[in-house]
Amino acid sequence: MHKIELHTTAEDLAEFAFLHDIGAEIIGGIAIEHYKNSAPVPGSRGGTPSPKSMNRANMKIEIFTSFLDDNLLQRLATTESVLDVRINSCAPLNLSESQAEPEKIHSGNDQPAAVHNSLATTCMVDSFTPGYLRLRVETDKSPYCLQVIFHTLLIHGIEIQNGRKFCQGDTDFITLTIPQTNEKVLRLLQSEITAGLTPTGHAAKTFTSGHVPGVIGLSLALRGSSSMPSITITAQGPAAAIRAAFHDTLYAFNCDISIGRITGSARKIEDIYYLRGLDRNPITHKHLNLLKQRITGESNAEN
Amino acid sequence: MQKIEVFLPPTTNIDSLEEILFATGVVSLSIAEMQVFDGKEMKTVKYRGVERTIRRNRKLKMEIITTRDTVDLVAGALRAYRKSVGTDNFPAFVTDLSDLPESLPR
Numbered sequence: 576m577h578k579i580e581l582h583t584t585a586e587d588l589a590e591f592a593f594l595h596d597i598g599a600e601i602i603g604g605i606a607i608e609h610y611k612n613s614a615p616v617p618g619s620r621g622g623t624p625s626p627k628s629m630n631r632a633n634m635k636i637e638i639f640t641s642f643l644d645d646n647l648l649q650r651l652a653t654t655e656s657v658l659d660v661r662i663n664s665c666a667p668l669n670l671s672e673s674q675a676e677p678e679k680i681h682s683g684n685d686q687p688a689a690v691h692n693s694l695a696t697t698c699m700v701d702s703f704t705p706g707y708l709r710l711r712v713e714t715d716k717s718p719y720c721l722q723v724i725f726h727t728l729l730i731h732g733i734e735i736q737n738g739r740k741f742c743q744g745d746t747d748f749i750t751l752t753i754p755q756t757n758e759k760v761l762r763l764l765q766s767e768i769t770a771g772l773t774p775t776g777h778a779a780k781t782f783t784s785g786h787v788p789g790v791i792g793l794s795l796a797l798r799g800s801s802s803m804p805s806i807t808i809t810a811q812g813p814a815a816a817i818r819a820a821f822h823d824t825l826y827a828f829n830c831d832i833s834i835g836r837i838t839g840s841a842r843k844i845e846d847i848y849y850l851r852g853l854d855r856n857p858i859t860h861k862h863l864n865l866l867k868q869r870i871t872g873e874s875n876a877e878n
Numbered sequence: 879m880q881k882i883e884v885f886l887p888p889t890t891n892i893d894s895l896e897e898i899l900f901a902t903g904v905v906s907l908s909i910a911e912m913q914v915f916d917g918k919e920m921k922t923v924k925y926r927g928v929e930r931t932i933r934r935n936r937k938l939k940m941e942i943i944t945t946r947d948t949v950d951l952v953a954g955a956l957r958a959y960r961k962s963v964g965t966d967n968f969p970a971f972v973t974d975l976s977d978l979p980e981s982l983p984r
Binding site: 576578588589592594595599600601602603604605637639663664665666667668669670671716741742743744799800802803831833835849851 | 882883884885897898900901902903904905906910911912913914915933934937939945949951953954955956957958960961962967968969970971972973
């Protein structure tokens, strides 16, 4: 399959109506008039300069086609408004349902996430809105980062108002909104999180294993694809303790966790987490029962 | 590194899709609105008695830069999203960026 990129002075895709007949998968046009006005600073070394003629381009057209015949290229080359043609190869990505998801998706993930001897971690606290602070943690990808953070917050009795965690490349980014806390506690919190996120720090840390008293109306729902399902947890009770117990158990499931949403208050939680299994076992309702059992202490949990 | 280009309907909820995709570990995402000729989606409409064929649609093109290991996972996430919104197949293409440097200094 080929991708052909054209830069053209034409302003409307309709001027390239002849492209209808070439049997392309998809043909897209994007207006680039806005960008051509931002002329490069003289002497700047920001990449290869584009040909001068391309500064006149009003539109970029992208054609994805499996046929690349000479007639088409000749036609494009002789079209007056075409300034530049580039061709590279690509492959179609099948998003239809026929593919066996779990097997394929885990094929590259036979090994758990690599744990290095020293993880590069930064933990910063800055002011967010009056009465609230933003705790930002950036660390090399590790399966236990949320477990460490939620436990440290529980120890210091800090409730989370809101939060996000996502993974970009090999780095985990965690942002949590917490209430204003005194500086001494914050410094302690930062140092404990940074120390706890090292493999030795994590091994030395003691995580509680008992259930959480006072939990009312705990509900866990599993949604989405088997390769990356989401778990929605809603409950009333001590939010920090519920989250810490929840993440203790999730860590045992050997999965990479992203925070979809954290909402609630000190006595109520309504969170969504996305889970990506690091081994071949998908997350199922059995795992939900284990989570429920761990949090409430009830052995006949249903879901 | 791999570049996945996927053409999404203009009604796509970018926030929720972005959340799912970042959870898979993509390196970067960019989105642009495009006019698209998609032969499969051509339709004829009648307006004030005049019939005309709509050949162009508005689409959102998402460019996802990701590592080779996570391409399947991103495809799985897009598949799950497509299933959840109940639309037809999204045209999607993968390009190998191995000619380019693996990563840029941050």
